[in-house]
Amino acid sequence: NQVPAIKLNDGTLMPQLGYGVWQVPDAEAERAVGTALEAGYRSIDTAAIYGNEAGTGKAVAASGLAREELFVTTKLWNGPKQKWGRDQVLRAFDDSLAKLRLDHVDLYLIHWPRPMRDDFVAIWKTFEEIAASGRARSVGVSNFRPADLERIAAESELVPAVNQVELHPLFPQAELRAVHAERGIATEAWSPLGQGKELLTLPAVTAIADKHGRSAAQVVLRWHLQHGNIVIPKSVTPARIRENLDVFGFELEAGDIAALDALGAGAAGRRIGPDPAAFD
Ligand code: NAD
Numbered sequence: 002n003q004v005p006a007i008k009l010n011d012g013t014l015m016p017q018l019g020y021g022v023w024q025v026p027d028a029e030a031e032r033a034v035g036t037a038l039e040a041g042y043r044s045i046d047t048a049a050i051y052g053n054e055a056g057t058g059k060a061v062a063a064s065g066l067a068r069e070e071l072f073v074t075t076k077l078w079n080g081p082k083q084k085w086g087r088d089q090v091l092r093a094f095d096d097s098l099a100k101l102r103l104d105h106v107d108l109y110l111i112h113w114p115r116p117m118r119d120d121f122v123a124i125w126k127t128f129e130e131i132a133a134s135g136r137a138r139s140v141g142v143s144n145f146r147p148a149d150l151e152r153i154a155a156e157s158e159l160v161p162a163v164n165q166v167e168l169h170p171l172f173p174q175a176e177l178r179a180v181h182a183e184r185g186i187a188t189e190a191w192s193p194l195g196q197g198k199e200l201l202t203l204p205a206v207t208a209i210a211d212k213h214g215r216s217a218a219q220v221v222l223r224w225h226l227q228h229g230n231i232v233i234p235k236s237v238t239p240a241r242i243r244e245n246l247d248v249f250g251f252e253l254e255a256g257d258i259a260a261l262d263a264l265g266a267g268a269a270g271r272r273i274g275p276d277p278a279a280f281d
Contacts, residue, residue, distance in 0.1 A: 004246070018231075021233035044073075108163060112144070122157060189231040194221055222248045
């Protein structure tokens with residue numbers, strides 16, 4: 002397994018490339034995650050809202066891999082339309098652990114900041130307790146904006162280990178990445194392949210792929226890795242699951258990176274997913 006590890010700000014090592022399971026039905030998750038673990042992935046990204054923690058947990062149990070070889074991430078879903086209370090957060094976390102059949106996760110994330118609910122600082126204080134208990138080795142956030150990270154810093158003790166955000170060449174998040182670097186927060190890219198849509202068909206991407214004799218997906222994953230991003234590409238197709246891990250035998254040149262950087266620079270950058278300012 003050639004996947005490099007990223008050292009998080011709490012000292013934990015996280016594989017730089019993992020396997021994401023959004024939109025994988027629970028009944029299919031055991032096979033899909035099993036295929037990924039067999040292929041050599043050691044990091045799995047799920048969430049309570051994906052509804053596939055149980056299938057993921059079955060695959061992990063069936064893999065025969067030692068627990069310390071695996072890095073399992075799950076996420077606290079957006080609460081009811083009122084604020085989350087401490088006990089509700091702890092119950093949601095217990096429920097995720099039970100479905101995953103684990104006594105701890107490696108990373109637990111607040112899925113969305115929901116700034117209109119004004120409760121993420123309180124949730125984060127419960128995450129600090131969860132981290133102190135050892136039931137999550139690391140805790141972090143997802144979809145947090147610079148202002149949200151500023152509030153966490155001003156009103157709590159622990160710095161999130163990770164912020165998992167939409168990030169790909171069409172939405173490169175330059176400003177947010179600079180904030181992460183300043184605060185010591187690792188950048189994790191969701192929809193790293195732009196959900197396998199337009200991005201992988203752009204001539205700028207396919208030309209680089211042809212030059213290296215690699216696929217467009219592999220070129221985009223290299224762009225992330227060479228920028229230092231943690232990535233969690235998703236596929237349920239065994240050949241693509243393996244292809245997305247087979248990205249350590251070549252390197253993009255500086256000119257390739259610059260060409261990919263140009264795709265979403267400045268005003269050209271656009272999201273595929275929801276805007277965290279409004280998503281509830
Ligand atoms: P992705 O960018 O990983 O794209 C996945 C899609 O790309 C696949 O469904 C397939 O259609 C295509 N694809 C995959 N490999 C390919 C290949 N080798 N060649 C051609 N096409 C290929 O999109 P994603 O699933 O949205 O994101 C990855 C993971 O990020 C998710 O599974 C989930 O774990 C996480 N995520 C988190 C959030 C969040 O709010 N925190 C939001 C979205 C996704």
